[in-house]
Amino acid sequence: MFDYTFQWRQAIRALPQMLDGALVTMQIAVLSMAIGVTIAVFLAVARNSSSRWLRAPATAWVEVARNTPALFQIYMAHFGLGSFGIYLSPYIALLAGIAFNNAGYLCETFRGALRAIPATQIRAGRSLGMGPAKAFRLIVMPQMFRISFLPTMNQAVWAILMTSLGVTVGMNSDLTGVTQDLNARTFRTFEFFAMAAVIYYLIAKAVMLGARLIAWRMFRY
Amino acid sequence: MIEIENVHKSFGALKVLKGIDLTVAKGEVVSVIGGSGSGKSTLLTCINGLEPIDSGRILVDGTEVHAKSTDLNKLRRKIGIVFQQFNAFPHLTVLENVTLAPRKVKGMSKSDAEEIAVKHLNHVGLGDKLKVYPSRLSGGQQQRMAIARALAMSPDYMLFDEVTSALDPQLVGEVLDTLKLLADEGMTMICVTHEMGFARDVSNRVAFFDQGVMAEIGPPEQIFGDAKNEATRKFLSSVR
Amino acid sequence: MFETDLSLNDLMFLAKGAGVTLAITFFAVTGGTLMGLLFGVIRAQIKPWMALPLTFVLDIFRSVPLLIQLILANAFQAIAGFGISPFVTSCIVLALYTSAYCTEIVRGAIEAVPMVTRRAARSLGLTWGQDMTQIVFPMALRVALPSWIGLTLGVMKDSALVLWLGIFELLKSSQVLITRLQEPMFILLITGAIYFMLSFPIARLGGRLERKWKEND
Numbered sequence: 019m020f021d022y023t024f025q026w027r028q029a030i031r032a033l034p035q036m037l038d039g040a041l042v043t044m045q046i047a048v049l050s051m052a053i054g055v056t057i058a059v060f061l062a063v064a065r066n067s068s069s070r071w072l073r074a075p076a077t078a079w080v081e082v083a084r085n086t087p088a089l090f091q092i093y094m095a096h097f098g099l100g101s102f103g104i105y106l107s108p109y110i111a112l113l114a115g116i117a118f119n120n121a122g123y124l125c126e127t128f129r130g131a132l133r134a135i136p137a138t139q140i141r142a143g144r145s146l147g148m149g150p151a152k153a154f155r156l157i158v159m160p161q162m163f164r165i166s167f168l169p170t171m172n173q174a175v176w177a178i179l180m181t182s183l184g185v186t187v188g189m190n191s192d193l194t195g196v197t198q199d200l201n202a203r204t205f206r207t208f209e210f211f212a213m214a215a216v217i218y219y220l221i222a223k224a225v226m227l228g229a230r231l232i233a234w235r236m237f238r239y
Numbered sequence: 240m241i242e243i244e245n246v247h248k249s250f251g252a253l254k255v256l257k258g259i260d261l262t263v264a265k266g267e268v269v270s271v272i273g274g275s276g277s278g279k280s281t282l283l284t285c286i287n288g289l290e291p292i293d294s295g296r297i298l299v300d301g302t303e304v305h306a307k308s309t310d311l312n313k314l315r316r317k318i319g320i321v322f323q324q325f326n327a328f329p330h331l332t333v334l335e336n337v338t339l340a341p342r343k344v345k346g347m348s349k350s351d352a353e354e355i356a357v358k359h360l361n362h363v364g365l366g367d368k369l370k371v372y373p374s375r376l377s378g379g380q381q382q383r384m385a386i387a388r389a390l391a392m393s394p395d396y397m398l399f400d401e402v403t404s405a406l407d408p409q410l411v412g413e414v415l416d417t418l419k420l421l422a423d424e425g426m427t428m429i430c431v432t433h434e435m436g437f438a439r440d441v442s443n444r445v446a447f448f449d450q451g452v453m454a455e456i457g458p459p460e461q462i463f464g465d466a467k468n469e470a471t472r473k474f475l476s477s478v479r
Numbered sequence: 480m481f482e483t484d485l486s487l488n489d490l491m492f493l494a495k496g497a498g499v500t501l502a503i504t505f506f507a508v509t510g511g512t513l514m515g516l517l518f519g520v521i522r523a524q525i526k527p528w529m530a531l532p533l534t535f536v537l538d539i540f541r542s543v544p545l546l547i548q549l550i551l552a553n554a555f556q557a558i559a560g561f562g563i564s565p566f567v568t569s570c571i572v573l574a575l576y577t578s579a580y581c582t583e584i585v586r587g588a589i590e591a592v593p594m595v596t597r598r599a600a601r602s603l604g605l606t607w608g609q610d611m612t613q614i615v616f617p618m619a620l621r622v623a624l625p626s627w628i629g630l631t632l633g634v635m636k637d638s639a640l641v642l643w644l645g646i647f648e649l650l651k652s653s654q655v656l657i658t659r660l661q662e663p664m665f666i667l668l669i670t671g672a673i674y675f676m677l678s679f680p681i682a683r684l685g686g687r688l689e690r691k692w693k694e695n696d
Binding site for chain 1: 542545546547548550558632636637640642643650654662671674678679682
């Protein structure tokens with residue numbers, strides 16, 4: 019039934035190029051997680067605050083991030099901002115879109131973790147002379163990160179998979195972008211993208227395995 | 240000296256403290272007894288400013304706790320408090336639990352803080368558990384760690400809020416022994432407690448709280464031997 | 480400040496795109512849920528090592544970017560000469576993708592039913608089938624439904640990726656309008672609002688169900 023010969027050698031020859039792309043993919047994923055986690059902490063605090071002026075914008079961020087497609091969020095950064103004369107490069111637009119998305123989802127992850135930390139922990143910190151910010155930073159935050167560690171790493175895998183969307187806004191240096199370039203030159207779509215799929219799969223598995231190992235080694239209490 | 244003057248405190252419609260007057264001198268040990276809901280635990284959290292009060296005032300060494308100008312974080316270094324729930328920081332080892340506040344609040348160096356922490360942990364009998372996480376400790380050990388954690392800030396006063404209530408009966412003794420040790424060393428202490436034996440043996444004075452009022456206060460021999468107040472007698476006969 | 484060339488016709492064009500999005504979501508979620516139920520029951524019933532091949536294959540759908548899955552499937556059907564349209568290809572890929580997540584939801588929900596309850600049912604003389612339909616499914620449904628709602632909304636949002644295969648769903652339709660009218664922010668805001676209106680109320684409902692059922696337990 020196949021009137022087609024698979025040409026894997028060509029794809030394997032392109033492997034170094036694709037691995038370079040995978041590095042860019044990892045770079046965007048790591049940056050988007052770093053930005054996302056940082057913003058998510060602030061969003062979580064804001065959503066739990068008693069001030070409506072802090073709560074409302076944080077809630078809006080979270081709901082938009084969770085109720086619209088990630089691709090839409092990337093389009094907003096890339097095309098939407100053009101209306102204001104702001105033109106973000108594909109790299110920055112992709113990074114911004116994923117970081118926005120990460121922050122929204124991680125905020126809810128962190129809030130769930132915060133609910134699991136007894137209020138008496140803060141009280142204990144305050145009674146030792148810590149201010150509210152210090153008690154949050156030294157006592158609540160470390161526990162929050164530990165409780166939400168595995169869900170956070172799940173989000174990291176999501177971030178890696180989301181980087182593939184960059185190709186739709188013209189990104190050509192990440193794994194999907196490089197693969198698409200090779201595809202456009204050779205029309206060996208299946209072979210190249212099958213290779214890309216394997217690489218994504220291995221990265222995702224490696225990250226989850228690493229996360230499990232870290233969780234097992236570090237969080238022994 | 241801790242001076243409590245006509246303190247009122249309510250949670251919503253519920254009046255918890257209805258005009259408490261109490262002065263605790265340096266070196267004194269005062270035990271506070273009474274039924275649940277009598278306001279005795281609330282009083283402790285008011286003394287170190289964790290709870291606001293409605294009226295009256297509380298002075299610690301002449302500083303008014305609830306005055307706007309008071310730096311509570313600074314004041315609280317003077318007043319150690321240990322709660323019923325052990326409140327161990329689960330993400331830190333025993334040693335780190337005790338050194339955290341001296342380092343991050345007082346700005347002590349790591350080695351200085353550890354020296355002090357080890358001293359206090361030895362004192363409460365946890366010298367061999369320095370690198371252990373709290374989840375590996377028994378309730379009694381966690382509570383003794385909490386005491387060491389408070390002591391590491393070198394407080395002038397220690398408040399104990401039913402520190403043995405959440406413990407299995409066989410673990411109560413080791414914590415009470417630690418408290419006795421502290422009392423013998425001359426620490427100024429207010430102990431909210433259900434342990435009548437402890438209140439009788441260790442305190443200079445025993446206060447009986449009843450429904451937000453300090454119904455009676457006096458030396459232990461008098462409270463336990465010859466209580467004047469009807470409610471006190473009733474309470475004591477019920478707990479014995 | 481607001482002048483736009485967007486006409487009612489254009490809005491209808493967007494609405495049609497939204498219809499395509501919903502259609503793909505419907506086929507994907509229906510197919511994916513049916514497969515997910517089957518795989519989920521299998522995974523919950525047989526030993527983990529026996530389910531390993533199934534687990535492994537389904538895990539691939541969760542560990543490879545959906546966009547790559549779509550591209551691969553489309554390329555494969557062209558090579559094999561199946562001659563199926565991108566729309567059908569997209570629905571099949573999304574259904575498999577959905578089934579991978581749905582399997583986990585179903586398995587988790589079945590395993591959340593306490594063994595003692597099932598033993599009690601069987602000891603009353605219920606057959607395996609009766610136990611499953613009368614006891615396990617009603618109980619598991621409460622656990623599964625909030626996650627399943629989340630999955631459905633997730634698939635709707637992820638279905639935007641089929642634009643890469645040239646399908647004019649909602650997001651692609653907005654692109655067409657943006658190219659023509661050159662009002663990217665305005666058109667994207669409308670597009671986002673449509674997604675939001677489709678997703679948010681149902682997400683809220685899911686959250687409420689979850690909270691309500693947790694309280695009852």
